[in-house]
Structure formats: structure tokens, C-alpha cells
Amino acid sequence: MVENYLRATRFYHVSKIGVIREFHPMLAALVERWRAETHTFILPIGEVTMTLEDVANIFGLSIDGEPVSGWKDSSxxxxxxxxxxxxxxxxxxxxxxxxxxxxxxxxxxxxxxxxxxxxxxxxxxxxxxxxxxxxxxxxxxxxxxxxxxxxxxxxxxxxxxxYSWGSACLAHLYRALCRALRYDTKEMDGPLNLLFVWAWE
Known part of the structure; x- marks a missing residue:
């Protein structure tokens, strides 16, 4: 896990504010083409989406194993x-x-x-x-x-x-993309560096 952390941060860890400013047009274009019903991007070449294999290749995270679920107790x-x-x-x-x-x-x-x-x-x-x-x-x-x-x-x-960290990360990205479609959303969160590297590749 530590090796994967170093790999991920060395190549893909960029401050979120810097990422959004530099890639805002690409992010806006991707969100505009996202379909929440199918969790896919509708592009001129057809429907495409990020898969668990993509997450494993980009971040080096495990996509098999126990589910990641956070505790609800926030006392x-x-x-x-x-x-x-x-x-x-x-x-x-x-x-x-x-x-x-x-x-x-x-x-x-x-x-x-x-x-x-x-x-x-x-x-x-x-x-x-x-x-x-x-x-x-x-x-x-x-x-x-x-x-x-x-x-x-x-x-x-x-x-x-x-734990299946890769599966949880992908689910978090899908959820962030679906939330970004709402008319009252001004910013997008989620693992944007994963999205940008996937789009670039």
C-alpha cells in the first residue's frame, strides 16, 4: 500500500485547485457528456466509461477484497x-x-x-x-x-x-459525476486526478 501511495502521489497528486483551473474546460466537457442512468460518457465515438481495470492500472489499487464502508458514528x-x-x-x-x-x-x-x-x-x-x-x-x-x-x-x-480500495474510489467518482449534473452544483469533488489521467490516456 505504501508503494502504491508513493506511485500515485509522484505522478498524479496535484492540488485540487490547480487541477480544476488548468483542466476546467475538459472537466466541464466530460460532465456535460456524463449519463447518470448508465454511468457512461456519451462521446462521438460511442459510450465509454472508466472501469475497475482503469483504476487498478492508474492508481495501482486493489479492486478485489472486502468492501470499503465508512462508519456512520461521527460523535x-x-x-x-x-x-x-x-x-x-x-x-x-x-x-x-x-x-x-x-x-x-x-x-x-x-x-x-x-x-x-x-x-x-x-x-x-x-x-x-x-x-x-x-x-x-x-x-x-x-x-x-x-x-x-x-x-x-x-x-x-x-x-x-x-479492502477493495479501487472499487470504492471508482464508486466515489461515479457519485461525484452524478452530483455534478445537478443544476445547483457549482463545484465538483471526487478523485479528479483519476478522471483526468483516464481521459488523457
């Missing part, structure tokens, strides 16, 4: 307990939504790890994966926070690699 106690278990301390959360953990705080925790014990190395890897989830795979309109619902998935260290 303050839940976030604090899970944060202590994963990060070793109470997480810094958004003032507006207590279920969102600051990615900058997670990066500081990661960078402060001494990597001198197995637990310290595991905490470092969990922080890396959480940043990947919040900034690349399951992004929302905030670039500074990630939802705490994914934190429990990182608790059992050996089980992290058994």
Missing part, C-alpha cells in the same frame, strides 16, 4: 477514540464539522514519527494512508480535511490491504 467520542487508536493522540478536527480531521495535523504527526519501533512505523504508514484517502481517493470540496469515517478501517494494520 466527538468516536472521533477521539479512533484518533487515539490510530494516531496516538486526540485528532485536530474542523470547527464546523467535528467528524472531519485536519490533514495538515495528520502530516505533522507523520513527520514527527521517529520510525524507531514497529508501532511508530505503523503509525507513520497509517498517517500516509489516511492522507492518501483524504487528498486523492475520497476527496471532497475541502482540501484541508478528511472524514473520520475511514479511520477505523486503518485500525487493524494487517487488514488494510484486504
Amino acid at each position: 466527538n467520542d468516536f472521533v477521539q477514540n479512533q484518533g487515539i487508536a490510530i494516531f496516538g493522540r486526540v485528532p485536530s478536527v474542523s470547527q464546523n464539522a467535528k467528524s472531519y480531521i485536519k490533514l495538515g495535523w495528520v502530516r505533522c504527526i507523520r513527520d514527527a514519527e521517529l520510525l524507531d519501533t514497529e508501532e511508530s512505523i505503523r503509525r507513520y504508514v497509517r498517517c500516509q494512508i489516511f492522507c492518501l484517502l483524504g487528498s486523492t481517493l475520497f476527496t471532497d470540496k475541502s482540501t484541508a480535511y478528511a472524514h473520520a469515517k475511514y479511520v477505523p478501517l486503518l485500525r487493524d494494520f494487517e487488514r488494510i490491504r484486504t
